[in-house]
Amino acid sequence: MPLKSPNLDDRTYEQIVEDAKRLIPGYTKEWTDFNEHDPGITLVQLFAWMTESIIYRLNQVPDKNYIEFLRLVGIELAAAKPAKAHLTFTLSKVLSDPGKKSVDIPAGTQVEAVGSSDGEPVIFETDSLLKAVSAILEEVCVYDGYDFLQRSKENNEINNFYCPFGARTTESSALYLGLSDILPDENLNMRVEVRTFESSSGSFKCNSADDSCGGGESVDLNWEYWSVSGWKKFVILKDETGGFLKSGYIFFKGPQGMSLSNQANINDRKLYWLKCCPVKKAEGYQPQLDIISFNTVQATAAVTVHDEVLGGSSGEANQEFMLRRTPVLEDSLLLEVNEQDDDDTWTEWKQISYGGIRSAKRGEKVYELNVLTGELKFGDGLHGKIPFAGSRNVIARSYRYGGGSVGNVRAGAIITLLSALRDVEGVENKRCAEGGSDEEKIEDAKKRAPNVIKNRERAVTVEDFEALARETPGVKVARAKAIGLYHPKFSYDTKIPGVVTVIIVPESTEKKPIPSAAMLRTVCEYLNERRLITTELYVVPPRYKTIKVQAWVIAQSKADIGRVTKEAIEAINEHYHPLANGGWPFGGDIYISSAYKAILNVKGVKNIRELDLFVDGIRQPHCENVQIEPYYLVCSEEHEISVEYERNDERA
Numbered sequence: 001m002p003l004k005s006p007n008l009d010d011r012t013y014e015q016i017v018e019d020a021k022r023l024i025p026g027y028t029k030e031w032t033d034f035n036e037h038d039p040g041i042t043l044v045q046l047f048a049w050m051t052e053s054i055i056y057r058l059n060q061v062p063d064k065n066y067i068e069f070l071r072l073v074g075i076e077l078a079a080a081k082p083a084k085a086h087l088t089f090t091l092s093k094v095l096s097d098p099g100k101k102s103v104d105i106p107a108g109t110q111v112e113a114v115g116s117s118d119g120e121p122v123i124f125e126t127d128s129l130l131k132a133v134s135a136i137l138e139e140v141c142v143y144d145g146y147d148f149l150q151r152s153k154e155n156n157e158i159n160n161f162y163c164p165f166g167a168r169t170t171e172s173s174a175l176y177l178g179l180s181d182i183l184p185d186e187n188l189n190m191r192v193e194v195r196t197f198e199s200s201s202g203s204f205k206c207n208s209a210d211d212s213c214g215g216g217e218s219v220d221l222n223w224e225y226w227s228v229s230g231w232k233k234f235v236i237l238k239d240e241t242g243g244f245l246k247s248g249y250i251f252f253k254g255p256q257g258m259s260l261s262n263q264a265n266i267n268d269r270k271l272y273w274l275k276c277c278p279v280k281k282a283e284g285y286q287p288q289l290d291i292i293s294f295n296t297v298q299a300t301a302a303v304t305v306h307d308e309v310l311g312g313s314s315g316e317a318n319q320e321f322m323l324r325r326t327p328v329l330e331d332s333l334l335l336e337v338n339e340q341d342d343d344d345t346w347t348e349w350k351q352i353s354y355g356g357i358r359s360a361k362r363g364e365k366v367y368e369l370n371v372l373t374g375e376l377k378f379g380d381g382l383h384g385k386i387p388f389a390g391s392r393n394v395i396a397r398s399y400r401y402g403g404g405s406v407g408n409v410r411a412g413a414i415i416t417l418l419s420a421l422r423d424v425e426g427v428e429n430k431r432c433a434e435g436g437s438d439e440e441k442i443e444d445a446k447k448r449a450p451n452v453i454k455n456r457e458r459a460v461t462v463e464d465f466e467a468l469a470r471e472t473p474g475v476k477v478a479r480a481k482a483i484g485l486y487h488p489k490f491s492y493d494t495k496i497p498g499v500v501t502v503i504i505v506p507e508s509t510e511k512k513p514i515p516s517a518a519m520l521r522t523v524c525e526y527l528n529e530r531r532l533i534t535t536e537l538y539v540v541p542p543r544y545k546t547i548k549v550q551a552w553v554i555a556q557s558k559a560d561i562g563r564v565t566k567e568a569i570e571a572i573n574e575h576y577h578p579l580a581n582g583g584w585p586f587g588g589d590i591y592i593s594s595a596y597k598a599i600l601n602v603k604g605v606k607n608i609r610e611l612d613l614f615v616d617g618i619r620q621p622h623c624e625n626v627q628i629e630p631y632y633l634v635c636s637e638e639h640e641i642s643v644e645y646e647r648n649d650e651r652a
Contacts, residue, residue: 009055009058009059011052011055012052013048013049013052016048016051016052017044017045017048020044020047020048021034021041021044066446067442070445070446070449071355073449073452073453074355075445075449075452075453076354076370076372076445077372077439077440077441077442077445078439078440078445078473079327079328079330079371079372079403079439079440080327080402080403080404080436080437080438080439081403081404081435081436081437081473081474082300082301082302082329082402082403082404082407082435082436083122083300083301083405083407083408083409083433083434083435083436084298084299084300084301084433084434084435085113085124085298085299085300085301085409085414085429085431085432085433085434086193086195086296086297086298086299086429086430086431087111087124087126087296087297087298087299087414087427087428087429088193088293088295088296088427088428088429088430089105089130089132089295089296089297089424089426089427090295090424090425090426090427090428091103091132091133091134091295091423091424091425092423092424092425093425095134095423096422096423100134100184101133101134101135101181101182101183101184102131102132102133102134102184102190103131103132103134103421103422103423103424104129104130104131104132105126105129105130105131105132105297105421105424106126106129106419107125107126107127107128107129108125108126108304109125109126109417109419109421110123110124110125110303110417110418110419111123111124111125111126111299111414111415111416111417111418111419111427112124112414112416112417112418113301113407113409113413113414113415113416113429113433114413114415114416120406122301122406122407122409123301123302123303123402123418124299124300124301124302124407124414124433125299125300125302125303125304125400126297126298126299127297127298127299127300128297128298130191130295130296130297131184131189131190131191132294132295132424133181133183133184133190133294133295134181135179135180135181135182135183135272135294136179136180136181136294137155137177137178137179137180137292137293137294138152138178138179138180138269138271139152139176139177139178139269139271140152140154140155140175140176140177140178140292141175141176141178142162142163142164142165142166142173142174142175142176143166143172143173143174143175143176144165144166144167144168144170144173145166145168145170145171145172145173148176149166151164155289155291155292156291158290158291158411158430158431159197159290160290161197161288161289161290162288162289163286163287163288163289164244164276164287164289165277165278165286165287168286169278169285169286171280172277173277173278174275174276174277175275175276175277176263176273176274176275177273177274177275177276177292178263178269178271178272178273179271179272179273179274180271180272181272182258182272183225183254183255183258183272184254185254185255185256185257185258189237189251189252189253190251190252190253190254190294191249191250191251191252191294191296191297192249192250192252192292192293192294192296193248193249193291193292193293193294193296194241194244194247194248194249194250194289194291194292195247195289195290195291195292195293195431196241196244196245196246196247196287196288196289196290196517197288197289197290218239218242218243218245219242219243219244219245219278219279219285220243220278220279220280221236221239221243221244221276221277221278221279222276222277222278222279223236223252223274223275223276224274224275224276225255225258225272225273225274225275226258226259226261226263226272226273226275227255227257227258227259228257228259229257231275232255232257234252234253234254234255235252235253236250236251236252237251237252237253238250238251239251243278243285243287244287244289245287246517246521247517247518249296258272259272260272261273263275291430293430299414300329300400300402301402301403301404301406301407301433301436302329302332302400302401302402302403303325303400303401303402304398304399304400305323305324305325305396305398305399305400305401306397306398307395307396307397307398308323308324308395308396308399309392309394309395310322310323310376310394310395310396311392311394312389312390312391312392312393312394313337313378313386313387313388313389313390313393313394314389315386315387315388315389316386317379317380317381317386318377318378318379318380319377319378319386319387320375320376320377320378321375321376321377321394322373322374322375322376323374323376323396323399323401324374325374325399325401326371326372326373326374326401327371327372327374327401327402327403327439328369328371328374328399328400328401329371329399329400329401329402329403330371331351332398332399332400333351333369333396333398333399334348334396334397334398334399335348335349335351335367335376335394335395335396335397336348336349336395336397337349337365337387337388337393337394337395338388338390338393338394338395339388340388340390346395347365349365349366349367350364350365350366350367351366351367351368351369352366352367352368353368354368354369354370354371355368356368357377357378357379357383357384358383359383360379360383360384361383361384362381362382362383362385363385364379364384364385365384365385366379366384366385367379367384372439403436403437403438403439404436404437404438404439405436405437405438406436407433407436408432408433408434408435408436409429409432409433410432411429411430411431411432412428412429412430413429413433414427414428414429414433415427415428434516434518435474435475435522437473437474437475437476448467448471451463451464451467451468451471454467455467455468457530458530458532459527459530459531459532459535460532462482462483462484462500463482464530465480465482465500465502465527465531465537466480466481466482466502467480468526468527468530469482469502469504469523469526469527469539472522472523472526472527473526474522475506475515475519475522475523476506476507477504477505477506477507477515477519477523478505478506478507478508478513478579478583479504479505479578479579479583480502480503480504480505481502481503481586481631482500482501482502482503483500483501483502483503483631484499484500485497485499486499486500486501486631487499487501487536487538488501488538488540492629492630492631496536498534498535498536499535499536499537499538500531500535500536500537500538501537501538501539501540502523502527502537502538502539502540503540503541503542503586503631504519504520504523504539504540504541504542505542505578505579505583505633506519507579508579511573511577511635511636511637512544512546512578512635513542513578513579514541514542515541520539520540520541523539524537524539527539542578542632542633543629543631543632543633544578544632544633544634544635545590545615545616545628545629545632545633545634545635546615546616546617546634546635546636546637547576547590547613547614547615547634547635547636547637548613548614548617548636548637548638548639548640549572549595549611549612549613549614549639549640549641550611550612550614550639550640550641551568551595551599551608551610551611551612551639551640551641551642552608552609552610552611552642552644553565553568553599553605553607553608553609553641553642553643553644554605554606554607554608554609554643554644554645554646555604555605555606555643555644555645555646556604556605556606557645557646559603559604559605559606560604561643561644561645563604564602564603564604564605564643565641565642565643567602567603567604568599568602568605568641568643569639569641571598571599571601571602572595572598572599572636572639572641573636573639574598575594575595575598576634576635576636577635577636578633578634578635584633584634586630586631586632586633587628587629587630587631587632588628588634589625589626589627589628590613590615590625590626590627590628590634591625592611592613592620592622592623592624592625592626595611595613596608596611599611599641606646607646613626614637615628
């Protein structure tokens with residue numbers, strides 16, 4: 001039998017008072033007035049309240065022991081995660097220096113978001129240097145092998161995708177980008193942001209041969225620019241998109257000698273053109289883009305602190321210091337210690353995992369940090385070096401703090417520049433910020449502790465894959481189903497050795513929860529680090545069977561028909577929601593009787609005259625349950641519930 005923590009004392013305040021009253025005649029027979037107005041009863045109630053408080057604290061002992069056990073096996077609360085946003089900067093139409101074609105947006109540039117969930121402003125900082133260019137992307141054209149197609153409108157609208165190489169990628173397909181001005185010809189590292197259309201219709205694969213996660217194999221793209229001597233190739237430094245297969249940035253060096261042309265033949269406009277095409281046609285290669293934009297950089301909902309003096313070392317073992325701002329972002333702290341108590345001998349010390357100071361070597365310049373509390377701890381000389389004694393010789397040169405779901409602001413909310421930037425006119429996030437999560441609660445840590453102890457961060461069994469998928473940091477996975485020997489490109493009956501497919505369902509109140517491509521990729525990357533090298537892993541969205549109920553309901557004579565209709569529809573929506581009441585079982589049969597039960601449980605419903613069930617638009621036979629394919633879930637369409645009072649002929 002499983003162990004269950006006992007309730008050391010389950011008496012309530014009322015029970016303690018009554019127990020005390022029953023003991024009174026045995027000790028003081030002359031006390032006969034047990035009413036509320038009696039002063040003695042008031043004292044009894046006071047001591048009963050104090051006793052109940054003691055009992056409450058006594059019952060916290062098992063929880064404390066449990067928490068100390070979690071710490072003993074290395075389980076700590078997961079820290080809050082900061083949200084990420086992609087910021088697009090707009091430059092002034094005329095730069096202060098006419099000869100310049102770019103403006104530096106330094107790393108750490110601060111912007112502020114308004115309209116967060118709690119009404120408080122959220123500060124974002126850019127993660128890297130951005131070379132913002134004065135050139136504006138005027139035209140986006142697709143050559144499909146036969147004709148030029150203008151796609152500027154689709155490129156400027158969110159969630160309105162287009163195919164960059166036409167409806168079918170051919171050897172002559174190409175994407176043309178028309179710019180209003182030349183790109184800087186200096187040896188600058190510039191970037192262009194590419195957002196793929198995140199329909200989540202495909203799977204994300206973790207290959208056994210390499211450790212990449214993506215919707216498919218990478219495709220090499222050839223980038224060229226138009227010059228006076230024709231098309232010339234320019235250097236691509238890094239392509240995070242894998243050839244337009246996933247969202248990311250493409251980094252390149254500025255081309256030299258760009259020239260005006262009407263290459264795409266759109267309205268006979270002469271622009272400065274870039275051209276992109278696949279090096280060779282890939283089987284099934286058909287990317288879908290949401291947007292391509294310049295002057296965009298990733299930012300994090302966190303603030304950087306510089307040169308925070310933590311104090312002076314006393315030369316004693318196991319010294320502790322506290323950072324003023326929390327929670328601290330992982331691996332963001334740069335700590336220095338003055339070795340000789342002067343201005344010239346500052347030395348950087350290395351951070352190790354929390355709790356790892358006990359395994360540090362003698363003389364090793366290390367410290368451990370609790371990112372939740374900001375507590376920083378040094379060694380004892382035997383395990384880790386003791387800092388040299390001095391005054392104000394322990395300093396945090398820089399660290400970043402922040403995090404929480406409050407950073408998941410809406411699109412267009414990040415618009416206020418806090419850093420003064422010359423020639424910068426504005427900033428905006430064209431998409432919602434994502435990835436922010438709050439600090440883990442103790443109750444949630446207790447729930448995941450058995451799985452952590454069981455799998456030790458390794459995915460071997462299907463239960464391990466499911467548990468780890470639900471625990472993926474930065475995303476909220478409500479349900480996960482791992483299927484062994486199943487490949488998403490084959491039928492369920494085809495067994496493929498070494499393959500594991502994980503279906504994930506996000507936390508959502510929508511009728512049909514679908515994970516974004518970013519969520520699929522995040523879970524894929526997290527599981528990829530923990531799978532066996534021989535396992536071929538796929539992470540996919542769920543498949544749904546849509547349910548529609550048509551019902552004619554008889555209401556009780558005194559019931560409000562409007563309220564009954566509303567609550568009946570809500571009851572059916574909840575019944576067929578994939579996350580409600582523990583979640584609809586994967587591949588679970590649809591019982592028509594359960595639809596009757598859900599409606600009949602609504603207050604004010606007297607009877608159901610007739611009920612029809614539609615699955616994927618097909619009306620199902622009466623009195624027959626519906627079997628659905630393995631590992632499918634169900635979701636609701638717009639149900640039609642008609643409610644009326646009982647007629648006289650029905651009573652007869």
